Amino acid sequence: MNKPWENFKYNPFNRKKTLSAEEETESVFEQLKRYSGEDLKKPLTRAENRLTHKGKFEIDPETRKLTPTGKTDRLKYRLNWIILWLVLGCVITWLVLFFL
16 A cells, blocks of 8 residues: 655655656646647637636636636736736826925
8 A cells, every 4th residue: 555655755744746757748738638638729718718818827628717827827917917007106196296
């Protein structure tokens, strides 16, 4: 019987499994192709296109929803725009108050 910590590289409490040599060399596209079959070529629907910002953020080919990486990238994108608008608002407010 396999011990549960044999799959972990250095720390037995680390939840990330080590990858075999075959899995390390396989590209992300090849992994998606292997998991999804022909569904990878299926075009995005309108809702998926809006969700992924025209394919900018990563989606799971099986569930067609955002992956955790895609969610993180989408949140970073939105927060960067919010920060930009807040900085511009602060500068405009400062200019209005300074020149009045």
